[in-house]
Amino acid sequence: MSTASTVHQTADLGERLMEAMRFRTVFVIKAAGHQFPITETVIVCWAVMAVLIIGSFLLTRKLKDVPEGPQVLLESFVGFINSFSKEHFGHRWARYAPYLGTLFLFLIVSNLIPVLSPMGAFGVEPAFTIKPPMRDINVTAALAVTSIGIVLVSGLRARGIAGWLKHLAHPIPFMIPFNLMEFVVRPLSLCLRLFGNILGSFIIMRLIEGVAPIGIPPLLSLYFDILDGLIQALVFTFLTTLFIAEAIE
């Protein structure tokens, strides 16, 4: 009797794990003879983009000389990004501050938006759930490739082609293969770090909800959903900043 229930429980946990890693296709766009499946990750990313675009449009519509209300928040965020950028890029801060701000906002909102997800209770399943988009490796890979592309282009612009090639052999010519390898290793580790952290905490939360559905999940959710998401958003932006600063110094 007890073995049967244990077996049933482990199967249930395995199922939960598989469910956590599955991407449902919401609908398929047919265009030019190809089929583009739109998964829930894409939908959540679109929602995040809509929140950011509409939010920034509404917040910047009536700016005053003396800030009040939401404008104070806006100005402190923009001021924070600008001073952060000045600290690392010196006089070239204005070129990179907008990208860093956009990246940071996108990561924060998409890591925090699952908190708004409706929960099922008393056997009722919610109509939809919001899962963190960063648990899809395609999203983090796209962000990492964008970041390393900016590092490459800003390095070429700051040093010129000859200077960039010379910098590849920076301390000694022996380092050329290692310096080239950085362009593969850096985006790979950026991508896998964000993906692994978010997917890991998502799976842990699903498992905890399966074992102890009452009382414990909200407490642990503070760490796994909110703090971890914020730290990873910060780390991703921060590492991108350091890579760009190193490329243009």
Added chain:
Amino acid sequence: MEPLIAIGASIAVATGIGAGIGIGIATGHTAEAIARQPEQAAKIQTVFFLGIALAEATAIYGLVISILLFLKL
């Protein structure tokens, strides 16, 4: 074959031990450094974040390998 894959997945997750020790050492020394020179806190935190991000990477690689193995079960 299946038990072997499960054992392999659990061994892969053991990479977390190294990351845990590394992050612990880094955090301890950061706290010491900030206590000694609080005015340098911003610069110390910069190095600290870079360090823990790199130390953590090994644990994340282990997790990714373990998930890939788990999907084969």
